[in-house]
Amino acid sequence: MNHDLRTLADRAELNDLLLHMGRALDEHTFDDLNDVLTPDATGSTRNGSGTGRDILIAQIEAGNKDHTRLLHRFSSVLIKVDGDTATIRAYITALTGTAESLVPTSRRYGLMRDKAVRTPDGWRISELRVEPVFVVDEDTVGA
Template identity: 40%
Template sequence: MAQNDPALLIDLVTRLGRWLDEKRFDEARTVFTEDATADTVGGSVRGIDALAAQARRNHPADVATQHFITNPLIEVDGDRATIDANLLVVFASPTDRRVLGERYRLEAARTPDGWRLCRVAAQVIWEVPSV
């Protein structure tokens, strides 16, 4: 493990939240590997293009989101890492609000371009339904 790997992985997790909130779906390759998978409340997909399409579908342009990703627990094993973290996400459309509390289980791989996520799994722990 390189001394700065934990800081780089925290930065990667922060970029994941910003990627979703700022709807930068065309920039998926700055966050994910080509063969990345996602298992979330929005569905299960494999491959970066399918992952970006799912994110775009579940985070529409007219719905503001804010992802609070906290308490990352990072384990690095060579060029692979796991990151467990808490996630609080707010969806705010013009007509309603929805809040989810989830647990993230992320896997990352060191690539020539730096750390990238190769797996995102999110488990819903609680939800405040639309109000």
């Protein structure tokens, strides 16, 4: 494992990409994902697969815009840098809910496997892959 200053700085910037993504989702500022994804990004989420940043942002927005309360958390983040490319593996927890209640209406857990590239504007995600692992809808708990 390489721990030189450049690699550590790259890993910090790549980790920040995840934080910016989570903030954009939670705060419904989906246009901010333009600063996270490459223009030609590909991806698959629970809302489908697509190619192109605009298509991916539309899919992400469609899956999140109707939830007043959102909370996305990334954990067990593993980042591997190889020159101007990188891979990011992380667990993602997503809670959704309504303004009327502090109790989530659903909990989703997934595994994120992303690829990133260094661009003139910094690191950007070029491939976004979210694999669902568990989904818990509050009305089905105990059913």
